[in-house]
Amino acid sequence: MNGVFVTGTDTGIGKTLACGVLLAGLRRLGYAAITQKWVQTGCTEPEDVLAHLALAGINRAEVADLLPDLCPYCLPLPASPHLAAAAVGVELDPSVIIAAYARLNARCAPVLVEGAGGVLVPLAPERLIVDLAAMLRLPALVIAPNRLGTINHTLLTLEALRTRQIPVLGVVMNRLCPQEDPRILQDNPRTIARLGGVEILGELPHGMDPVALPEVAESLAQAVLAQGNIR
Numbered sequence: 001m002n003g004v005f006v007t008g009t010d011t012g013i014g015k016t017l018a019c020g021v022l023l024a025g026l027r028r029l030g031y032a033a034i035t036q037k038w039v040q041t042g043c044t045e046p047e048d049v050l051a052h053l054a055l056a057g058i059n060r061a062e063v064a065d066l067l068p069d070l071c072p073y074c075l076p077l078p079a080s081p082h083l084a085a086a087a088v089g090v091e092l093d094p095s096v097i098i099a100a101y102a103r104l105n106a107r108c109a110p111v112l113v114e115g116a117g118g119v120l121v122p123l124a125p126e127r128l129i130v131d132l133a134a135m136l137r138l139p140a141l142v143i144a145p146n147r148l149g150t151i152n153h154t155l156l157t158l159e160a161l162r163t164r165q166i167p168v169l170g171v172v173m174n175r176l177c178p179q180e181d182p183r184i185l186q187d188n189p190r191t192i193a194r195l196g197g198v199e200i201l202g203e204l205p206h207g208m209d210p211v212a213l214p215e216v217a218e219s220l221a222q223a224v225l226a227q228g229n230i231r
Contacts, residue, residue: 002105002230004169005138007115007130007161009153013145014174016048017204018220019114020055021213022141025221026110027056028214031230034063034108037071038097038132039085039116039123042078046071048114055213066107069100081129082122092123094132101136110230113138118153119160130164139167141224146173146188146203147180151195158196169227170199172220175206199227 006022008015019035026033035052049070053060063070073092075084085092104111115121119130119140133140140161144154154171161168173189189200201223208216 002109003101003111003113003136003138004224005113005115005133005136005140005166006143007119007133007140007157008143009118009145009150009157011117013143014176014204015114015143016051017055017208018141018143018172018174019048019112020052021204021208021217022220022224023052023058023112024056024213025217025219026112026225027058028218029221029225031110031221032108033110033112034066034104035070035112035114036101036104037114037116038129039073039075039081039092040071041075041081041084041116044074044076046074052112052114066104069104072097072100080121081116082124085124094123094127094135097132098136119157130160130166134164134166139169139228141169141201142171142198144171144173144188144192145176146185147177148184150188151191154192155196158198167228168198169224170201171196172201173203175203178206199223201227 006019023033023035037048040046077084077087115129121129123129142157144150193200202220
């Protein structure tokens with residue numbers, strides 16, 4: 001695999017954190033990895049990509065020539081990509097995104113693509129973000145919050161990916177809340193693994209200590225690498 005579609009069960013569940021941690025881990029293991037976000041909404045700069053770079057200790061100046069391709073579309077309205085694009089009269093062109101991905105992929109591997117919201121978020125009135133991932137034949141890494149309700153959302157996400165014949169590398173749980181019932185925290189990954197027929201590749205701790213970041217990052221990267229060869 002030369003790219004990974006880092007998606008999730010919803011918006012605000014930790015895709016940006018997971019993408020940055022995975023980038024950090026792959027870089028520590030010697031891979032020339034980079035991240036990409038096809039559409040960033042709610043800002044005028046690619047904030048999520050910049051967060052990835054910061055987590056991986058990559059200075060913005062180091063990748064200045066790549067920045068236009070790291071986030072082909074940046075839209076100010078904090079909304080679904082199709083609505084944010086319509087608000088400023090822009091049409092999100094898949095060929096622009098695919099060309100940017102190809103240019104990055106010629107120089108970096110793997111390219112970690114952070115999705116926008118969940119897998120069925122629309123890029124355009126008739127096109128979903130998952131359709132573009134399928135076109136690029138990207139395997140998916142699913143980020144799921146470890147909290148009440150995640151079993152349903154995660155299984156639906158897995159079903160949507162598999163319906164489009166997108167391979168699933170595994171699921172990463174993200175501990176969003178420190179006060180969740182421990183029985184739920186323990187049962188969620190077990191149940192998702194069993195019913196979803198999927199590997200649980202790890203859990204991102206709540207309020208991750210920066211000192212622990214290198215260990216967590218390498219562990220996650222090794223778990224992803226174990227699912228398939230990166231070239």
